[in-house]
Amino acid sequence: MEAIQTAALKPRDYASDQEVKWCPGCGDYAVHSAVQKAFADLALKKDQVAIISGIGCSSRFPYYMDTYGFHTIHGRAAAVATGVKLANPSLSVWVMTGDGDALAIGGNHFIHAQRRNIDMNMVLFNNEIYGLTKGQHSPTTAKGKVLKSSPLGTIENTFSVGELCLGAGGQFYARVPDTDVKLMAQVMTEAYRHKGFAMIEVLQNCVIFNDKTHAQITGKESRALNQLVLEHGKPMIFGANSEKGIRLNGLELEVITLGQGGMGINDVLVHDATNKSNILHTMLVQMRLPEFPVALGVIRRAQSSVFDQDFLAQSEAQKSNTPFKGLNDLFHSGNTFQIN
Amino acid sequence: MPTRESPPSWPSDNPNGPIVNSFTKLENHPPEQDLALTANVKGRVNKQVNSVVVKFAGDSGDGMQLAGSLFTETTAIKGNAIATFPDFPSEIRAPQGTVAGVSGYQIHFGASGVHSPGDAPDVLVAMNPAALKANLQQLKPACTILCDKDSFAKRDWEKAGFDSNPLEGDLLADYQVVPAPITTLTKGAVAGLGLDNKAADRCKNAFTLGMVFWLFSEPLDQSIKFFRQKFKKTPEIGEANVLAIKAGYNYALTMEVIKATYTVLPASKAPGVYRNITGNQATAWGFLAAAAKVGKDLFLGSYPITPATDIMQELAKHKWAGAKVFQAEDEIAGITSAIGAAFAGNVAITTTSGPGMALKTEAIGLAVMAELPLVIVNVQRGGPSTGLPTKTEQSDLLQAIWGRNGESPLVVLSASTPSDCFDWAFEATRIAVEHMTPVVLLTESYIANGAEPWKVKTLEQMPEIQAGQLPPTDGSWKPYDRDCHSLARKWVPAGSPGLQHRIGGLEKDQFSGCVSHNPNNHEAMVAIRRDKVDRVADRLPDQKVKGKNASKLLVVGWGGQFGILFGAVSELQQEGYDIAITHFNYIHPLPKNTASIFARFQKILVCELNNGQLAKYLRATFPQFNFQQYNKVQGQPFKVSELKNAFVQQLQEA
Numbered sequence: 001m002e003a004i005q006t007a008a009l010k011p012r013d014y015a016s017d018q019e020v021k022w023c024p025g026c027g028d029y030a031v032h033s034a035v036q037k038a039f040a041d042l043a044l045k046k047d048q049v050a051i052i053s054g055i056g057c058s059s060r061f062p063y064y065m066d067t068y069g070f071h072t073i074h075g076r077a078a079a080v081a082t083g084v085k086l087a088n089p090s091l092s093v094w095v096m097t098g099d100g101d102a103l104a105i106g107g108n109h110f111i112h113a114q115r116r117n118i119d120m121n122m123v124l125f126n127n128e129i130y131g132l133t134k135g136q137h138s139p140t141t142a143k144g145k146v147l148k149s150s151p152l153g154t155i156e157n158t159f160s161v162g163e164l165c166l167g168a169g170g171q172f173y174a175r176v177p178d179t180d181v182k183l184m185a186q187v188m189t190e191a192y193r194h195k196g197f198a199m200i201e202v203l204q205n206c207v208i209f210n211d212k213t214h215a216q217i218t219g220k221e222s223r224a225l226n227q228l229v230l231e232h233g234k235p236m237i238f239g240a241n242s243e244k245g246i247r248l249n250g251l252e253l254e255v256i257t258l259g260q261g262g263m264g265i266n267d268v269l270v271h272d273a274t275n276k277s278n279i280l281h282t283m284l285v286q287m288r289l290p291e292f293p294v295a296l297g298v299i300r301r302a303q304s305s306v307f308d309q310d311f312l313a314q315s316e317a318q319k320s321n322t323p324f325k326g327l328n329d330l331f332h333s334g335n336t337f338q339i340n
Numbered sequence: 341m342p343t344r345e346s347p348p349s350w351p352s353d354n355p356n357g358p359i360v361n362s363f364t365k366l367e368n369h370p371p372e373q374d375l376a377l378t379a380n381v382k383g384r385v386n387k388q389v390n391s392v393v394v395k396f397a398g399d400s401g402d403g404m405q406l407a408g409s410l411f412t413e414t415t416a417i418k419g420n421a422i423a424t425f426p427d428f429p430s431e432i433r434a435p436q437g438t439v440a441g442v443s444g445y446q447i448h449f450g451a452s453g454v455h456s457p458g459d460a461p462d463v464l465v466a467m468n469p470a471a472l473k474a475n476l477q478q479l480k481p482a483c484t485i486l487c488d489k490d491s492f493a494k495r496d497w498e499k500a501g502f503d504s505n506p507l508e509g510d511l512l513a514d515y516q517v518v519p520a521p522i523t524t525l526t527k528g529a530v531a532g533l534g535l536d537n538k539a540a541d542r543c544k545n546a547f548t549l550g551m552v553f554w555l556f557s558e559p560l561d562q563s564i565k566f567f568r569q570k571f572k573k574t575p576e577i578g579e580a581n582v583l584a585i586k587a588g589y590n591y592a593l594t595m596e597v598i599k600a601t602y603t604v605l606p607a608s609k610a611p612g613v614y615r616n617i618t619g620n621q622a623t624a625w626g627f628l629a630a631a632a633k634v635g636k637d638l639f640l641g642s643y644p645i646t647p648a649t650d651i652m653q654e655l656a657k658h659k660w661a662g663a664k665v666f667q668a669e670d671e672i673a674g675i676t677s678a679i680g681a682a683f684a685g686n687v688a689i690t691t692t693s694g695p696g697m698a699l700k701t702e703a704i705g706l707a708v709m710a711e712l713p714l715v716i717v718n719v720q721r722g723g724p725s726t727g728l729p730t731k732t733e734q735s736d737l738l739q740a741i742w743g744r745n746g747e748s749p750l751v752v753l754s755a756s757t758p759s760d761c762f763d764w765a766f767e768a769t770r771i772a773v774e775h776m777t778p779v780v781l782l783t784e785s786y787i788a789n790g791a792e793p794w795k796v797k798t799l800e801q802m803p804e805i806q807a808g809q810l811p812p813t814d815g816s817w818k819p820y821d822r823d824c825h826s827l828a829r830k831w832v833p834a835g836s837p838g839l840q841h842r843i844g845g846l847e848k849d850q851f852s853g854c855v856s857h858n859p860n861n862h863e864a865m866v867a868i869r870r871d872k873v874d875r876v877a878d879r880l881p882d883q884k885v886k887g888k889n890a891s892k893l894l895v896v897g898w899g900g901q902f903g904i905l906f907g908a909v910s911e912l913q914q915e916g917y918d919i920a921i922t923h924f925n926y927i928h929p930l931p932k933n934t935a936s937i938f939a940r941f942q943k944i945l946v947c948e949l950n951n952g953q954l955a956k957y958l959r960a961t962f963p964q965f966n967f968q969q970y971n972k973v974q975g976q977p978f979k980v981s982e983l984k985n986a987f988v989q990q991l992q993e994a
Contacts, residue, residue, distance in 0.1 A: 016842070018854060050834045052680065055845075062842050063855060068834035070683050071844025072676065073706050079641075079673035083680025083688070086664055087639055088835045091684065112669040311666075315659040322660035327628055328798045330661065335562070336615040336796060337417040339606075 008043055011036035016066040027178030027204035028058060031125060034184035035065070035094075041185065042192055044092060051094045052081040054101040057132050058125035058204075061096035075106025078113040081120050089308050092192060093120035100130045103139040103159050114168035116307040117196040121188070124199065125178075126161055127206035128213045135209035142213070161201040162285035166278045166300065172198040173285070174298040178205055179218040183229065183297065190298050196306045217294050226289055230297040235268040238293050245269075246284075246292075253283050255292060273301040385600040386557075391421075391450020392604055393458030394552065396545075397475055398467030400434045400443045403545030407465075408445025409791070410549060410563045416616040416793045417562060419606030420449040423903060425457035425977065426789045430646065430729040437491075437499040442474040451605040455907030457790065459979040463555065465548055467491060467522075469500035484516040484600075486551055488544065490523035518598055520591065522547055529587035530580040539577060543584035550588025556602050560585055610795060617794040619758040619787040619900070620647075623691075623717060624654035626765025628661055629797070631687040633766075633805045634773055637662040639686035641677035643670055643696060646729040647785040648719035651691045671699035675716065679703060682712040683843070685833025687769060691717040694736050695726060697743075704778055705744045708869065710843045711820070711829050713772035715765070720784040720899075722975040731975025732786035734899050735950035740780040741928050741957060747866045749873040751775070752928040754782040756902035759794035761787065764925065770805045775876050776828040782927075784949075786977045787900035807831060813838030819853035827872035874929050883931035885940075887913060887920025893991050894941035896967075898924040898954050901978050905947055908983035917991055924954070930961065938965045945970055945990055947983065 014036045022028045039049065049067035053059035055074035062069025068091075072080045077095045085093045102110045102124050113122070129147070130136040136149040139159040146153050165173045172194045174187040184202065191198035203214040217226050224240040236246040237258070245268035247256045256263040275281070281300040287293065324330045394411065396404040405426055412424050425446040434441030448458035463484045466472040468491040479485075489507065497505050506512060507519050526547040527540045546567070553560055564582050571578030592598060617625075631638035640663065642652040656665040664686065668674040675690040682688035692700060697718045707714045720736045722728025740752045751771050755764040761783055768781040811817035811830055819841040820829050832839045841853065849856035850864050885894070886909065897905040902923050909921040922937055924930070938944055946955040947970040955967045970986050972978060 047837050047840045048835060049840075050684065053844075062844070065842075066840060068683075068840045069842035069844075070680070070710070070834075071842065071846060072679070073702055073845055076672060076676040076703065079668065079676040080680035080683070082666070082668075082673070083639065083641055083677030083682075083686075084684040084834060085680075086666060086677070087637070087681035087684035087686040087688075088833065091835050108669050109673055112673070311664070315662070315664070318660040324660065326799070327625075327632055327661060328800075330628075330658070331615075331625065331796045331798065332613060334615065335413060335417060336613050337419065338611075338613055339419055339609045340611050 009040055009046070011040040014039045014046060014065055014067065016064055018063050020064050021060065022057060023208055025207040026057070027127065027202070027206070028061070028125060030178045030181050031058075031123065031184065031202055031204065032061070032064060034181045034188060035123070037181065037185040038188035038192065041189055048090065049092045049094065050081070050084050051096060052077045052084060053096040054106060055132070056098040056101045056130070057206075058096050058098040059101060075101055075104070076109060077101065078106065078109040078122065082113065082116075082118055085118055085120050085308050086311060089119075089312060095120060095122040097122060097124050098131075099124065099126045099128060099140040099161070100138040103161070103164070107139075111164065111168035113197055114165055114170040114199065117169070117171055117304050118307040119195055119197070119309070121191045121198045122200065123188070124161060124201050125204040126201050127204045127210055129206050129210035131206045131209055160285065161199075162299065163282060165199045166282050166285060170199050171196045171300065171302045171304045172298070173201070173281070173300045174199070175201045175203065175294070175296050177203045177214060177218045177227070177296065187298055190301065194301055195309070196304060216289055226293050228287070228293040228295050230271045230273070230284070230295055230299055232271055232273040232298065232301070235265060235270050237265075237268055244293070248280075253287065253292070273298050274303070276302055278302070384598065386603060387600055388603045388605065389450070390452060390605075391448060391454055392463065392556070392602060393446060393448045393461045393480075394463045394465070395444055395446040395461035395475065396465045396548075397442055397444040397471035398465070398545070399436050399470070400429055400431065400441050401436070402443065402467045403542065404443045404445050404465075404467070407545040407549045408447060410566060411552060412447050412449075412791055413566070413616055414553070414558050414562045415447070415449040415604070416614070418558065419609065420604060421452065421454035421607035421609070422447060422449040422616070422792055423454050423457045424448075424791045425786065427976075428730050437468055437470050437496055439470045439474045439500060442471050444471075444475070449604060451607050453907070454607070455910070456904040456977070456980055459981050463552065465552060467544065467548070469497040469502055469506060472506060473500045473502065479515065481514060482516060484518060484555070485512065486518045486520065486548065488522035488548070489519040490521050492519070516599060518595075520551065520595070525587060525591060526584050529583045533576050533580050533583070535576065535580055540580065543580050546581040546584035547588035550585040550590075551592040553585070554589045554592035554601070555598065556604060560589060609793070613796045614793045615796055616791050617759050617762075618650070618789060618791045619755065619761040619783055620650035620719065620789070621654050622759050622761035622794065623755070623765045623781075623783060623788070624651045626762035627655070627687070627689055627715070627769060628658060628663060629762070629799060629802055630766045630769030630805060631662065632799055633802055634687050634769070634807050636807070637664055637686045639664045639666070639678060639681035639688045640691065641666045641668050641674040641681065641688070642691045643668050643674045645671070645693045645696045647721055647788050648691045648693045648696075648717065650788070651717065651719070671696040672703060675700040675703040675714075676706075678714055679707050679710070679712060682707070682714050683710070683834055685831075685835065687773065688713065689715040689717065689769075691719070693719050693721050693729075694723045694739075697736060697739060701744055704750065705746060705748050706845050707778040708744070708748045708750055709845050711776045711869075712778070713776055713831060714778040715768045715772050715781055716778060717765070717781045717783065719788045720782060728975040730785065732784050732900070732977055733950065733973065733975060734782075734784055734901070734948050735953065735973070736782065737898070737927070737948075737950065737953040738957065740782055747870065749870050750928070751777055751779040751873055751876055752782065753779060754899040754925055754927055755787060756900060756923065756925060758787045758790045758792045762794065762797065766802060770803070771876055773805055773807050773831070774828065775826055775872065776831060777873060777876075782899055784900040810836055810839065818851065819843055820848055820850060822868070825878075826875055827868055877926075877929040877932050880926055880931050882933045883922055883924070883926075883937055885920050885922045885937055886910075890918050890920035891940055891942060892918035893920070893943045893945060893987060894938070895919065895921040895987060896924070896944055896946040896954070896958070897921065898927060898948060901947065901949060904978045904980055905983065908978075908980045908987065911980070912984060912987055917988070919987060919991065927954075935962055938962060943968060943990055945987070947971075947978065949973060949977070
């Protein structure tokens, strides 16, 4: 705790004095760094930020930040955060959650937050496992995986965070690996600036229970060919020498190699994150290894009506139209009668 | 002077209640009786009566709730004391013509002695044989039965389970039956307007209401005003209802079969401005008043559930007054959004009924742990599970007190009457904010939907609510620092400059407020949270007893059955019995003088609409006393007569 913040802060100034207790090597540390960097880049006031979490490893996050923080109950962070935002719309509200927290027990709040498009940011640490309860399958665990609660392999189909987000009407969706702090911080900055619900999926590694689950995407050797980092207004090219691109062929995406088969840079799709239609965004989200690289960065960033703004606007409109000067007027309105 | 005829008009030293009630004096109610009998010009008798019970009954789609509430409005404006009891099936349009589909609205109105909606009607409106059948077992002798002759065809009375036409045999010989061709006459009355058959048919309730108004010499203008206002966009429907109500009135006037009319004198009430109010509306307004006193916006996170939804719908109209109403995706989001709003500095509430309460349980525990102000309203209905959604019960008491994981104390209050829901919503908010604790406010279907006149209060009449000052920003404050008397921590809304801090569901160190798994610290925090709630009792008014000199039988009640219990005990006191009543609104913690009250009586009888939940709680709290029980679990309120019988039996056995 300290005096009211006046000067610009460095990233580490946003960390609390609490000892961070994630496992050594956990991807959560990278997210912690990225959030601090983003907050410093945005020069946020610590007392104007509220970080809300549910239950799980990722949900210990608020304790490690010197902002307002509320570690709530399993799955409900988005709902708590909705109340925080409506109560004090000037706060920058961040929800820290995991794949079990947000998509299993909290699935309902997840989809409705997307649908409402309330102005807050959700960082979903997707390690495809329940870590804090020591390794059970989550809604994003790869089918067939042998775990303690699935000794014969899971037989469950998986949720795709991005598809779920866009399917529920999400207007902002970004995907980032926990290995790229710079990209994470950049995406968080964009999320902050976006008016509406901003969904950031972090491909996060659990070193203990699901190590290397994202290794094909994040591995040093494979990442150049397996990552497509999208930038709004830029062509969708990737590869160690930017030699690959994504082209729309009829109703399908396909990978092309520039300079081969008569294909050139002009055949490559240019990313439009702001397109109202989410069809192409959904196709990008659906690109999977090994046929495609995995799309990263801000995949969708579209404008739509924002719940908390409309909520306030209704109140303001009614305030200027009401016949009542105060509650006493209301209590005396309508069918009252006088007893003498 | 009492603010209303019906409770809580405790004797001289009352107010059974929160600080906000005005003190009231006991009136000597004359026993209910005919005050005068005068013959009118047509040879009919006009009876001047002290109070009357009228019940409107018909199919769920017949508009009986509307007819009942319009009748209530008119009698309330005239100045009668009233108590109402809407009783309807949970289906929106239950199977037509069946007993299960009957919707009823009972109103007791009069000059005095109106503590309950009445055990049985003096006048029954039966729109079909099913409505007659459903009420046949509970009619007063010589009851007047108005019924729609047109709906008593063979298939109608067969469907209702009669062996023959009840209007033709001597089944109803003891009653004054007024069979009127209501359907035919209604259609005739509105024929000139060119409505389709269905729309014309739907004016039957207005026609019937007109007849009832004539029966009680009541004016039509209030209802006519209502119809014109309500159907402003479809004036032909409004006009049809106006024609129908006038036709009903005139028909009754000229129809010789009605042998008597009644005049019910207004009640002698304290001077002032009154309005008719239901429990749910009063609850909503109580919260508006409380938030205004705290000086913060009101946040309601809620999910639709019978019979609590009306509170949300009422508050949703008042965004102008700073009410933020968030209809959440489920019950859990309802309460958790409210907890978030409390964290960010709004006066936060959530409203629900039993099944929703069960879903909110984990989140209530979070509010206990985070020590945030929050009011949870449970408008109780019949349970368990979906139970009886539209019927009344008091079976969520132990759930409210103890229904959470861990040692998880909170404050439990209950309201007594429709209008005092205002005061208890206010008081619940005061305690939540001043003591930094979740508060459960228990109301019940019976008072939530019931209506009575409310002497309108103003904000200036309400006490202040102290939300406390923000702590210094010099770094000395810790989130779980406490007031040394109340043990409440400070409410520091997220966004307060320089005071950022973390809270959460994990146990916290009692000094630093940081996460702690230390064994001794946990035990200390468990004790602190318990003591904090117990110390709420330090500032509560004494529990009151009606029956100062009684010593034989103490009737104990809680919640919305107050009026009926009070009425039954008052009548027995007037008949000379050694009986008293104490009625609990502060349930956890209990008022500090509770044991001293119990100690005065030979017998204690705890009366509640469940299998004995308050009794169990009292036995656990006061093992030195012997608590007898009187219970009813039928989805119906008590009746004065059954209570009087039970009390007299207890007194005779004593």
